[in-house]
Amino acid sequence: MLQAPLPTALPPLRILVVDDQASTREVLSAQLQFAGHAVEEADSAESALQAFQRHRPDLVLLDVEMPGHDGYWVASQMRAAEAGGWTPIIFLSSLDQDHCLWQAIESGGDDYLVKPVSSTVLQAKLRAMQRLRRTQSRLIELSDELRLANEQLTRLSHEDALTGLPNRRSFDARLQQEILAAQREQQPLTLVLCDIDFFKGYNDSLGHVAGDACLQRVGSLLQGICRRPRDYPARYGGEEFALILPLTPRSGAMTFARAVLRTLALTAMPHPSSSVAPHLTLSGGITTCIPDQDTAVEGLIRRADDALYAAKSRGRNCFFSFEMQMDTREQRSASRTAADFQASGRAPLSGFGDLLSPAPPSVNGQK
Numbered sequence: 001m002l003q004a005p006l007p008t009a010l011p012p013l014r015i016l017v018v019d020d021q022a023s024t025r026e027v028l029s030a031q032l033q034f035a036g037h038a039v040e041e042a043d044s045a046e047s048a049l050q051a052f053q054r055h056r057p058d059l060v061l062l063d064v065e066m067p068g069h070d071g072y073w074v075a076s077q078m079r080a081a082e083a084g085g086w087t088p089i090i091f092l093s094s095l096d097q098d099h100c101l102w103q104a105i106e107s108g109g110d111d112y113l114v115k116p117v118s119s120t121v122l123q124a125k126l127r128a129m130q131r132l133r134r135t136q137s138r139l140i141e142l143s144d145e146l147r148l149a150n151e152q153l154t155r156l157s158h159e160d161a162l163t164g165l166p167n168r169r170s171f172d173a174r175l176q177q178e179i180l181a182a183q184r185e186q187q188p189l190t191l192v193l194c195d196i197d198f199f200k201g202y203n204d205s206l207g208h209v210a211g212d213a214c215l216q217r218v219g220s221l222l223q224g225i226c227r228r229p230r231d232y233p234a235r236y237g238g239e240e241f242a243l244i245l246p247l248t249p250r251s252g253a254m255t256f257a258r259a260v261l262r263t264l265a266l267t268a269m270p271h272p273s274s275s276v277a278p279h280l281t282l283s284g285g286i287t288t289c290i291p292d293q294d295t296a297v298e299g300l301i302r303r304a305d306d307a308l309y310a311a312k313s314r315g316r317n318c319f320f321s322f323e324m325q326m327d328t329r330e331q332r333s334a335s336r337t338a339a340d341f342q343a344s345g346r347a348p349l350s351g352f353g354d355l356l357s358p359a360p361p362s363v364n365g366q367k
């Protein structure tokens with residue numbers, strides 16, 4: 001399946017010739033160069049390993065008997081140095097015995113020729129090795145392509161194709177992680193579900209292409225507002241978006257929601273079919289908790305969804321928080337009232353403890 005027809009001419013090789021006899025190296029090098037190959041020479045085990053590392057040859061012709069370390073040792077060292085690669089090694093030896101051939105193959109060699117080797121036999125062996133090497137290179141290429149394709153597939157399976165935001169599958173997994181983290185750290189976790197008001201009308205009046213562009217724009221705006229590394233905006237489905245805001249208390253969540261509405265108002269994307277504003281708006285449900293062992297993904301989503309429903313019943317273009325029992329419009333006026341109380345030195349309104357905290361360092365209310 002993998003083999004393409006082989007061309008008659010194979011590309012020249014870079015060959016390392018290892019032999020302690022200068023005359024043998026000379027003869028071999030001349031033959032190889034005559035056939036068009038490039039040759040490096042080494043006269044000992046040590047210089048062979050250095051040349052192997054330095055030149056990364058396509059093939060090694062390796063003498064067996066050399067002073068000091070022999071060719072078997074050299075082959076085993078070369079194999080160890082390749083770490084997953086494969087350079088063909090052909091032994092050239094004057095020893096014509098079966099156990100020598102056996103040892104050559106065991107030490108990492110691919111073939112074993114007895115000297116003197118005829119030029120024809122040598123060229124034929126080189127061609128065979130070239131073919132094997134081409135197949136190996138192609139396999140490596142295919143394996144790299146497969147790895148890249150798998151990476152892309154993994155990314156696509158976690159990403160919403162239209163907005164580029166994480167999709168519902170990623171969102172569910174991430175929410176589960178953040179619930180466990182918040183439970184461990186005993187920190188507040190906020191979940192926000194929001195959707196575009198009168199989106200069906202938007203599509204009906206402006207068309208689906210504009211509708212898609214609108215979803216992309218809203219996704220990008222939400223992403224821009226989520227500035228902390230662990231904030232996680234996702235496309236929940238249709239015109240719904242979900243945001244996981246770790247380390248975010250109730251008041252921080254409300255401040256965040258107001259920032260979203262303010263950004264949408266400033267962006268002022270025209271919405272001809274909205275009965276709440278001339279521009280595009282969102283309704284959102286917020287739930288905030290310090291999770292315990294009973295807190296589950298489904299429960300949090302249901303709670304945020306109920307809050308979203310409450311926001312819609314309250315006239316849309318607002319975010320409702322169950323824990324605060326108010327929406328973003330009420331919270332804005334409550335903030336003013338609370339600030340007035342604080343300025344006048346009177347006791348804060350009960351249940352507004354978060355609102356009276358010092359000004360949050362970020363839009364979410366915590367670092």
Ligand SMILES: [Mg+2]
Nearest residue numbers: 020063065066
């Ligand atoms: Mg020798």
